[in-house]
Amino acid sequence: MAEPLVLLPGMMCDARVWATQLTVLSYQRPVTIAPVCMGDRIEEIASELLSCLPTKFALCGHGLGGAIALELIRRAPERVIRLALIGTNPLSDTPQEAADREPRMIGAKSGRFEPMLRNDILPRHIGGGPLRAHSIAEMQEMAMSLGADTYVRQERAMQRRRDQQSTLRRITQPTLILAGEDDQIVPLKRQEFLAELIPYAKLGVLHGVGHTVMLEDPEGTTEALYTWMRQPLVLR
Template sequence: MAEPLVLLPGMMCDARVWATQLTVLSYERPVTIAPVCTGDRIEEIASGLLSSLPAKFALCGHGMGGVIALELFRRAPERVIRLALIGTNPLSDTPQEAADREPRMIGAKSGRFEQMLEREILPRHVGGGPLRAQAIADMNEMALSLGADVFARQERAMQRRRDQQGTLRRITQPTLVLAGSEDQVVPLKRQEFLAELIPYAKLGVLEGVGHMAMLEDPEGTTEALYAWMRQPLVLR
């Protein structure tokens, strides 16, 4: 049987964000969508997941899910067969980025979560492509179902995340870095930097796409993941 695939959603997202990929990729292999709402720190979330994941698996994370994927690899590299990172920032927050999270956490906890989503957060997450309106609607639905407390907890976890540059240099498994050309959350240059640090990584860029590649270009994202899953495993 083909190797199992573990998908990790990003901030304010759940299994629904992977709907297209799950439908296509599960024809050939077991696919698990793991929750990322279960801890206050990236390390805590990764530790909790490791006990429930298969002995060996392919791993794909988006945004915060990509950060958790890197922490999973750091802790158990022998269990990760291949790795895909979508819209992922491998660096820790700068002091300014960390400070910028504080008003968002305060706003979410003070009853302004829905207003913040509509005016500040969601428009920045989605590019200007033809599926923009639907992607914003889908993300809004997921975010509201998860709620303000989960959002604030995820912001805090991201604020405290570690720098993973050392981890990147140790990755020799087949790796895909998939970026949207219009990503405002993790700019393309940051993702190009990520790909450069991973030996043998392949960089894919989806034109006209923002941070939410799976919703904005579901077919392009699925095709990229399908090709990544079919890359041969080469011992180096």
């Protein structure tokens, strides 16, 4: 049987963000979309996941999910067969980045979550491609169904995340770094840096899209993941 694939959504996203990839990739292998809203620390979420995921699996995370993926491979590298990171920042927050999260968390807790999403948060997550309006509507629906409390926990988890540079240098699994050319959340240069630190990692860039490439370019994302899943496990 083909190796199982675990997909980890990003902030304010659930299984719906992976709909196209799930439809295509599940023809050949078991695909699990794991929840990422079980706590307000990356370490806590990773511990919960390790207790229920398959013994060995391919792992793909986006944004917050990518940060969790790095913690999973730091803790249990023997269980991860291959790794894909989409829109992932391997560094911890700078003091300014951490401070910038506070007004958003305060706003969400004080009843301003929906207008914040519409006017500030979601426009930065989506690029200017032809699916922009559709992608923003999809993310708005997912975010509102998850709710303000989940958003605050996820912001806090990202604010507290560790620097994973030392983890990156130890990764030997076939690795894909997939970036949106116009990502405003994790700029392309940061993702290029991420790819440089992982031995033999392959960098893919989807043009004309932003942070949430699964919605903005579903076909390009699926093709990149399909190619990654077919890479040989022994790298030369």
